[in-house]
Amino acid sequence: MYVAVKGGERAIENAHAWIAEERRGDTDIAELSIAQIREQLSLAVNRVMAEGSLYDPDLAALAIKQARGDLIEAIFLIRAYRTTLPRFGASEPVDTGAMACDRRISATFKDLPGGQVLGPTFDYTHRLLDFKLAADGEALEAPSREAAPGDVPHVTDFLNREGLIEEAPHDDTPPPDLTREPLEIPAERALRLQALTRADEGFTLGLAYSTQRGYGRNHAFVGELRIGSVPVEMDIPELGFSVEIGEVTLTECETVNQFKGSKIEPPQFTRGYGLVFGQTERKAISMALVDRALRWEELGEDNVGAPAQDAEFVLYHADNIQATGFLEHIKLPHYVDFQSELELVRKLRRKAGAQQVQEAAE
């Protein structure tokens, strides 16, 4: 059956012009600059960088502006831009032990070297709307106190000393890259971590929450949560040595999970790991819980059939760009497909009708 396949160009152009106008909104209101978004909506910028899988605050801010604040649309723009960039190489693995921490807390040890540093957190706020922000508020200077010099050690190091927690032994296996090879199951942990760090925050949060509610419970404590900047060092082939090329802000969460032991492992604490671009702690904690749930097989745990233990389910549904691409494509013209469905239903009805007539006659 022939269905019109052309047309709509003018309608599309006019729709685009209208988004531009709607994006701008009331022209009596000052226009947002990229710098304003970058500086004042920084947690949205961080989410777009993390899930867009490209660290560049100005680009993320531009994407948020262009997408009218629709963060998944902004992430889509970043992912599309990313594919146009030539890749010059890969960095040395970042050393989060050398992080300049803005925030560093542990839910498992009260008194730990380096202390509990709250940082710029929403925790302990009362979640009451602050109407002062609706008026012209001037920025307050945050108080300062003399800082102790030196790196802040990881909390898991203390538990390691007693041998009570599984180790993460040093390894230099080149990691697989899902931006170069399609994601295939079974996926090793390095691939799962790459998929999780760019996974949708809401989906990851929901899965992590499901493990807490009993669907593959793994008794997670936040051993440590730290946010801060780390230098990124990259090997420069022309020079024959590596150089620091910049700094990125990261959020790292290490969970400490109760573990009774299994056929292959002694009773000890096990670990889940979350590491995400930007100040993104809800996502990093969620990632650590889901990482731990997905490790059931290598730790010799039972698969209780929980969604968070199912690597295929988790990894193939966690990417919001893949998900939204497939979901939203069903609103685009499917006239031909639908015509054939329509024909089929008509035929079935004719057949059913004919049968009824025949049965009535009998």
Next chain:
Amino acid sequence: MKDTESENNPRKAWMGLLAKAPEGRVAALLDAEISRPAFSWLRAPEIGSTMVRARAGATGAPFNLGEMTITRCALTLDTGEVGHSYIQGRRKADAEVSALVDALMQTAMASRLRETVLEPLEAGMATAKAARAAKAAATKVDFFTMVRGED
């Protein structure tokens, strides 16, 4: 470990410093000191990405965390010295001036530029870092024990 490596390789140290400098800062310091020498491009500034890696559990096997934008270029001074730069972000002007300083640091101007460009850069960045660390330190919890009932 990293620090001793940088001490043994001053070029690595200054390239890292130039890469992490705030936007426009290297140009401001250099242009205040000298007029830029002539050079030719070996590789004109180009924008690309690098894949940032991390380690599972902070110390274990590496995995790909995500990419970051970078700009790189390479140039030769008329006197023959080659300067490189690899810097974060999409910043062609900063990449150019960083490569220029990298090349000039291999000439007789090195000690002058160390004093007028690198040291002020380092000081400015150390101040900014210290200010942030001091704000973090102000949010450090001081615990105190409440009087216990059983005493």
